[in-house]
Amino acid sequence: EDQVTQSPEALRLQEGESSSLNCSYTVSGLRGLFWYRQDPGKGPEFLFTLYSAGEEKEKERLKATLTKKESFLHITAPKPEDSATYLCAPRGDSWGKLQFGAGTQVVVTP
Amino acid sequence: SAVISQKPSRDICQRGTSLTIQCQVDSQVTMMFWYRQQPGQSLTLIATANQGSEATYESGFVIDKFPISRPNLTFSTLTVSNMSPEDSSIYLCSVLTEYTEAFFGQGTRLTVV
Numbered sequence: 001e002d003q004v005t006q007s008p009e010a011l012r013l014q015e016g017e018s019s020s021l022n023c024s025y026t027v028s029g030l031r032g033l034f035w036y037r038q039d040p041g042k043g044p045e046f047l048f049t050l051y052s053a054g055e056e057k058e059k060e061r062l063k064a065t066l067t068k069k070e071s072f073l074h075i076t077a078p079k080p081e082d083s084a085t086y087l088c089a090p091r092g093d094s095w096g097k098l099q100f101g102a103g104t105q106v107v108v109t110p
Numbered sequence: 111s112a113v114i115s116q117k118p119s120r121d122i123c124q125r126g127t128s129l130t131i132q133c134q135v136d137s138q139v140t141m142m143f144w145y146r147q148q149p150g151q152s153l154t155l156i157a158t159a160n161q162g163s164e165a166t167y168e169s170g171f172v173i174d175k176f177p178i179s180r181p182n183l184t185f186s187t188l189t190v191s192n193m194s195p196e197d198s199s200i201y202l203c204s205v206l207t208e209y210t211e212a213f214f215g216q217g218t219r220l221t222v223v
Contacts, residue, residue, distance in 0.1 A: 032210070034212055036214075041217075042216055042217070043116075043202050043214035043215050043216045043217045044153070044202075044214045045214075046111075046211055046212060046213050046214075049210055049211060049212075087152065087153070089153075089212075097143070097155055097158065098143075098155070098204075099155075100152045100153040100154075101152060102151075102152045103152055
């Protein structure tokens with residue numbers, strides 16, 4: 001059975017304090033690992049899609065990496081506006097469907 | 111990218127009634143999906159909206175409760191039927207563009223009283 005686990009559940013950071021979020025998955029026939037940011041009361045905002053182990057993508061202070069069993073979202077020198085819930089979602093053999101993890105709630109304080 | 115408009119953005123409904131949510135995309139897309147996000151929870155896929163044919167429902171979701179239409183490649187509706195307070199959630203439309211990027215609408219926040 002496909003599973004997705006995100007850790008930690010919550011993360012509180014000081015502004016400028018870099019950290020990493022983890023997404024562990026067991027999905028047969030991975031066809032992409034998606035990362036999203038979600039602000040309260042809003043729909044998820046697409047960040048990245050990673051397809052193969054070793055792949056990395058960056059956007060501003062965020063960098064996502066992928067291995068065969070995990071993906072990491074690194075937040076470098078975060079700012080308060082980076083506060084959000086970050087969701088990962090692998091897509092497996094079921095064409096087009098994403099399976100979402102529970103998310104990591106990140107709070108960045110000034 | 112794709113811009114998705116969802117209507118209504120929120121609604122408060124009486125139990126036993128039905129609500130239809132609309133999803134309009136600014137470009138033709140192959141795949142459209144409907145998700146539910148219960149309070150404090152992550153996203154759960156309800157169904158895949160298939161153009162011109164019946165939707166494909168996930169385990170635990172049935173057509174009688176969540177009928178879906180998709181008359182063309184840019185529009186879909188989700189109806190939440192015979193609502194109960196347990197249906198209070200955020201309902202989200204999602205599209206997959208060229209199988210590489212998946213975008214979401216802003217969601218419909220439904221409260222059933």
